[in-house]
Amino acid sequence: MRIYLDNAATTPLDPEVFEVMKPFMLEDFGNPSSTHAHGRKVRAAIESSRKKIAELLNCTPGEIIFTSGGTEADNAIIRSAISTYNIKTIISSPIEHHAVTHTVDHLAKEGVNTIMVNLDANGHVDLQHLEHLLKNNKDVLVSLMHANNEIGNLLDINRVGELCNTYNAFFHSDTVQTVGHYKHDMKTLHVCGLTAGAHKFHGPKGVGFMYIRKDRKIHSFIHGGAQERNMRGGTENVYGIIGLAKALEIAYRDMDEHKKYIQSLKSRMIEGLKEQLPGVSFNGDSANPERSLYTVLNVSLPESEENDMLLFNLDLQGISASGGSACSSGATTGSHVLGTLYPGSKRGAVRFSFSKYNTPEDIDFAVSKMAALYKVEA
Template identity: 40%
Template sequence: MSVIYLDNNATTKVDPEVIDLMLPYLRDYYGNPSSMHTFGGQLGKAVKIARQQLAALIGADESEIVYTSCGTEGDNAAIRAALLAQPEKRHIITTQVEHPAVLNVCKQLETQGYNVTYLSVNSQGQLDLNELEASLTGNTALVTIMYANNETGTIFPIEQIGLRVKEYGALFHVDAVQAVGKIPMNMKNSTIDMLTLSGHKIHAPKGIGALYVRRGVRFRPLLLGGHQERGRRAGTENVPSIIALGRAAELELLHLEEATTRERKLRDRLEQTLLAKIPDCEVNGDPTQRLPNTTNIGFKYIEGEAILLSLNKYGICASSGSACTSGSLEPSHVLRAMGLPYTTLHGSIRFSLSRYTTEAEIDRVIEVMPDIVARLRAMSPFKNDDAGWLQSQEQALAHS
């Protein structure tokens, strides 16, 4: 059975062209770019080209790119660097819907004497800029806010946020792991000081990412050791993956407009047809300010995980935002922050497309979903019964 992969916000297929390009750097050119000999030293040139390719995708200068191992490292490094550079300031602003790569750092910082404001979101997952303004003070070291949400695709008004952040002299870090390659970006006209991206979300391999650090921003490295990355990230360069990320970035830029237009069209068809064919379901997230490849749909009265298992039987990969904590399923923190009703919260799933998604794949999902939902609802003791569902969930929570 072939796989229909609609989980591209989790990770993406590596572009075959990218694999071909990186293989010689695993097999033949395995030197260390810091070496004195030609065999290693010559790799510096290839790394430089890759750095330029990546910088071009976000409109940055190559000197502003710091390679990391993943998006999580980029987020951790940016937050730590911002705080180390301004030891007198003890306040951080973030949102309730960030990825754990930001939220868990913030939670730990709270135990170390930092004061963290977690901005709320409305039912569409949008921020209230008045709440941001009211939270900013001269003691705010850092505002760290995602560009686009991984679960709903909701896009935040990053430059409007940045203008307010700059009025208070705080540093502005943006987790753009889901947005890079899907939204055109130009760091030259931006208020962003640091921006995180991750290779495996843009058809490069896992294990490589980057942090953009605006020239002039005081930066303290997270990893200490050698002088790689101009002293901003120690560790021998992951040359094959850096080369891969460069080409993947070049392809993202090349395809950005046409791919996102195509993905949006496919996504909208999927969404509109499911909404028309299946009763009691709704789209979660901002209807207009949303990533073109993402749809998160709540199917009332059933469990998202049951839908995923049923889809899996057809080889269809999607996702729910639930976290498995100590054996019980916790609904997604993002959907909870949006204040969605219990009935929707538990039955929400995300489909995320890529430039490889085909019309036939979308047709297949449209074909199988109505029966899956109808079958699961027929088994649900609480169909059309909000009160009964709520009561059962409350009881389950009380016993967990």
């Protein structure tokens, strides 16, 4: 028996999505940049997908640019906004995804001033400090993620957008963990650029998009072709784009139902762990349903000899989970998020993340195995 509880890393492909992708894998193979009938048919499918995504996000099709995923989109928005608007200062946080932190680090080496906003004890952005920084700096880009991929903390993205709008800052938000799980209305949200990866909401891997507000356009990041309205050179990932649009359509169609169901699974795990594993706690605001992703639970475990081998032992027990971001797998250092919030802590940590395909039985199985690993009577 294997239980998959690492949906923040990637989700299973929805069968409905696969069905709409298949014709573009086998039959409709034309290059969308070609002007003949084969190419025109594929081009029409791409533009139909773009229109569908724009409708769901309440923006214009021209504001959606397809990419290889969230990492490329984050890099493209940050780097291109810097060059387009001659930005002097980046305001970010030390617990962003590495797609942002590593990009910011490289830009700092190139001479861009970088400032880290303060965080509270649970890892939430100090909005008063953010406003202070915006008041005292000009030509600013703010990059703050909507939801942390490790601890699940949610940013008040509406308030941050309002602050950035007030002080004329370019606001970029990594929304990879929230697109497909929360609704984003781009007509009311003061965000200049946001990002998405299809595989986080039951779409295919290797495809995503960036939203760029039409009055905040940026220079292209990848050169070598006129694709994506001269914004991204290279032949489009056609069947990936088709699958992305369908996955997002399904996500919006079923969002309320799935949110309620997945939150119930998360709550079940919280209560089960509290009952069966004395000393357990939860990192960040992970256990707070009002201030964290309903798909993510980051568990803090008592000091134990089991901690060093925790993920390995869970894998042996048939449970796939994560110690943090899957993008850091194989790294010799621990989670930069937990290291920032809990410096010197020797407690173990595991991130469980849930999807519509998980069951209450999955949760009970994982809880029982966790309790057994820590030699606690279930």
